[in-house]
Amino acid sequence: MDPIPPIVWPRHVSGFDPTAQPTIPVPSLPELSPSSLQLPFIRKAFSQPISWQVEPVFTNYFDLDTSGHSDIKPAAVCIPLLESPDGLRVLFTRRAANLYSHAGQICFPGGRIEPSDLDYKHTALRETWEEVGVEPRFIELIGSQPSFLTSTRYTMKPVIGVLRPGYTLTPDHGEVAEIFDVPLTSLLSPALHRLHEIRPEDGLPRYFFSVTWGDYFIWGATAALIRNLYHYLAAAEAAGLSE
Numbered sequence: 001m002d003p004i005p006p007i008v009w010p011r012h013v014s015g016f017d018p019t020a021q022p023t024i025p026v027p028s029l030p031e032l033s034p035s036s037l038q039l040p041f042i043r044k045a046f047s048q049p050i051s052w053q054v055e056p057v058f059t060n061y062f063d064l065d066t067s068g069h070s071d072i073k074p075a076a077v078c079i080p081l082l083e084s085p086d087g088l089r090v091l092f093t094r095r096a097a098n099l100y101s102h103a104g105q106i107c108f109p110g111g112r113i114e115p116s117d118l119d120y121k122h123t124a125l126r127e128t129w130e131e132v133g134v135e136p137r138f139i140e141l142i143g144s145q146p147s148f149l150t151s152t153r154y155t156m157k158p159v160i161g162v163l164r165p166g167y168t169l170t171p172d173h174g175e176v177a178e179i180f181d182v183p184l185t186s187l188l189s190p191a192l193h194r195l196h197e198i199r200p201e202d203g204l205p206r207y208f209f210s211v212t213w214g215d216y217f218i219w220g221a222t223a224a225l226i227r228n229l230y231h232y233l234a235a236a237e238a239a240g241l242s243e
Contacts, residue, residue: 075112081162134169
């Protein structure tokens with residue numbers, strides 16, 4: 001059985017500041033067309049098979065076979081899309097400061113897959129309801145992305161959902177310090193994606209992506225999922241689905 005190493009320095013390591021880590025160059029990628037950032041295109045992209053590749057920096061950490069690794073726990077998150085007059089936006093939470101794991105970090109609603117959950121979709125819907133108060137009946141699930149191994153040994157399976165009119169936001173203050181949303185155009189602009197290198201004194205370099213929007217620094221596994229969503233929609237666009 002091969003070991004599966006972590007890839008990102010855990011947030012709760014004392015004294016670690018992700019914003020202070022140096023950035024390194026990444027290949028330039030094209031911007032998505034405005035039509036590819038609209039809901040009809042995204043629905044179409046997830047309604048059929050697309051030939052694409054995950055983010056190459058983290059190829060070895062997507063859709064892993066984790067059988068036999070009892071320390072790795074399955075989890076699921078929801079990437080909630082909100083329709084607004086100025087285009088699609090994405091809902092995020094900031095984790096409460098008192099949490100042991102990833103305190104204060106920005107993330108998608110989600111959590112560990114429990115034995116009572118029917119599948120990862122059920123987990124994503126349940127966790128979204130528990131964390132931000134959006135009932136499952138107000139979420140239209142339109143697709144999923146490859147699972148990602150996080151620094152805390154979770155395989156995070158993302159599902160993409162569209163919030164239907166009528167929902168309300170009621171955060172669980174024990175877990176969620178803040179709920180906010182970001183324009184999809186900003187999140188999926190590769191010009192705003194930064195690749196950081198961690199240079200520990202006693203080990204090999206490690207890497208993580210970040211996206212900054214206003215005062216919000218989105219990094220780690222959440223940024224990796226954002227980067228992957230860009231690659232998927234770019235492949236769908238290249239396949240001519242927007243025509």
